Amino acid sequence: MTETDLKQATMQYVTRLGDDSIILSHRISEWCSNGPFLEEDLALQNVALDFLGRARMYFTYAAELEGEGRTEDDFAYLRDERQYTNLLINELPRVDFAHTMARQLFVDVFNTLFLQQQLQSKDETLAAVAAKAVKETRYHLRRSHEWTLRLGDGTAESHQRMQNAVDNLWGYTHEMFDVDALEQQLIEAGIAVDSAALRPQWLEKVTAILTEATLTVPEDSWVVRGGRTGYHTENLGHLLTEMQFLHRAHPGVTW
Amino acid sequence: MTSSISDIPVVSNAWAERLQHRQQSQVPELWDMLDVVNDPEVPALSLWDLGVLCDLHKDEYGKVTVWITPTYSGCPAISTMQDDIESELARAGFNDYEVKTKLAPAWTTDWLSPEGRRKLREYGIAPPTQSACGNASGLTPEFGVECPHCSSSDTKRLSEFGSTACKALFQCNDCHEAFDYFKQI
Known part of the structure; x- marks a missing residue:
């Protein structure tokens, strides 16, 4: 692979990571003023902000790698759903608090493992972002872990809602461990994380937490994929409509 | 009431390294000058106390470069900090300056100055x-x-x-x- 190819591949990979971060950030931010109580409302916005910060770092870096004068805003606001390459789990609606926390648990456990590997990336910027994010993720995971226990091992109602959430989301977790040709090249170059290798540890950790929360680990009976190639659920278009509206209505607006 | 752990005069290695870096600087007056720039969200603390102010440098032509690092990935205050440093440099009569953001090494609370820890407590x-x-x-x-x-x-x-x-x-x-x-x- 030539240096230009490598740069181009890295740019696409970094955009994926940025897409995951911004879409999840936006979903979590929808809880603003809708949280179950004030402290939880604040906590969710803090987590959303951490993901937004990651998105900005990734998009800024992707723009730099691309070298065509685009900015982080172009990546966030001026791409349509087929150009977004986030994992589907991040775009699913928040539904209820149980769904939000179950997704957070799956993603937080994944990120704990993923970022630990990204620290070793030969790409200095990716390693630097990971060094910041890995510390924040420890806080995220502790909270989603605690909420999973509280809801799973709580009332009959909270248990049922948490189990429904786990069942509804389970088929979207497999995509987190897919490695395509682009990522394979970058893994070989020491830049990308081999996420396929993380599944056994992820499953072990998630199984332990769900079991502790008296929840049942679902069987792997169905799988949905497509985010990395731009095939999304219906939900992403609605999300982008809201997220991009201001920028598209008033291009380049600042305040 | 037990005595406070923070009264024990122990400093982190990370802090000691920062202090040493500042003390060995060729431009101590610039560090001192930027001591007046405070964190926009916790105005009791200077950017130095907070550990956000990483490094500064003046080249042979008099151009000043300042490096800062965000606390959290999504820290919304970073651009305000950048503006505040630039204003201070302009106020002091510098024409040629640049404030750069760097990510590595990642910010840690171990970089808080002992003075900063005291000021935080006083601030509540x-x-x-x-x-x-x-x-x-x-x-x-x-x-x-x-x-x-x-x-x-x-x-x-x-x-x-x-x-x-x-x-x-x-x-x-x-x-x-x-x-x-x-x-x-």
């Missing part, structure tokens, strides 16, 4: 407990962060996340005041 925010006090995980404890108002250690955590990304929320069981705790990270 409990400074981070250091790993030396048995908080091995480094995460926010559930109990026992010293109340910045009455110094009681009989306190409880209300929320892991507080009014900004860098804080958690506590309440004192003695004076009943709620207070922010600057999370260790």
Whole structure:
């Protein structure tokens, strides 16, 4: 692979990571003023902000790698759903608090493992972002872990809602461990994380937490994929409509 | 009331290295000059105290370059900090300057100056407990962060996340005041 190819591949990979971060950030931010109580409302916005910060770092870096004068805003606001390459789990609606926390648990456990590997990336910027994010993720995971226990091992109602959430989301977790040709090249170059290798540890950790929360680990009976190639659920278009509206209505607006 | 752990004059290695770096600088007057630039969200602290001000340099043509680092990935204050430093440099008569942001090494609360920890407490925010006090995980404890108002250690955590990304929320069981705790990270 030539240096230009490598740069181009890295740019696409970094955009994926940025897409995951911004879409999840936006979903979590929808809880603003809708949280179950004030402290939880604040906590969710803090987590959303951490993901937004990651998105900005990734998009800024992707723009730099691309070298065509685009900015982080172009990546966030001026791409349509087929150009977004986030994992589907991040775009699913928040539904209820149980769904939000179950997704957070799956993603937080994944990120704990993923970022630990990204620290070793030969790409200095990716390693630097990971060094910041890995510390924040420890806080995220502790909270989603605690909420999973509280809801799973709580009332009959909270248990049922948490189990429904786990069942509804389970088929979207497999995509987190897919490695395509682009990522394979970058893994070989020491830049990308081999996420396929993380599944056994992820499953072990998630199984332990769900079991502790008296929840049942679902069987792997169905799988949905497509985010990395731009095939999304219906939900992403609605999300982008809201997220991009201001920028598209008033291009380049600042305040 | 037990004596405060933060009264014990122990500083982190990370802080000692920062201080040494500043003391060995060729342009001590620039560091001193920027001591007046405070954190926009916790104005009791200077950017130096907070550890956000990483390095500065003046080249042979007189151009000043300042490096800062964000606390959290999503720190919304970073551009304000950048503006504030630029204003201060302009006010001091510099024409050629640049404020750059760098990500590595990642910011840590170990970079807080001892002075900064004291100022935080005076401002009503409990400074981070250091790993030396048995908080091995480094995460926010559930109990026992010293109340910045009455110094009681009989306190409880209300929320892991507080009014900004860098804080958690506590309440004192003695004076009943709620207070922010600057999370260790």
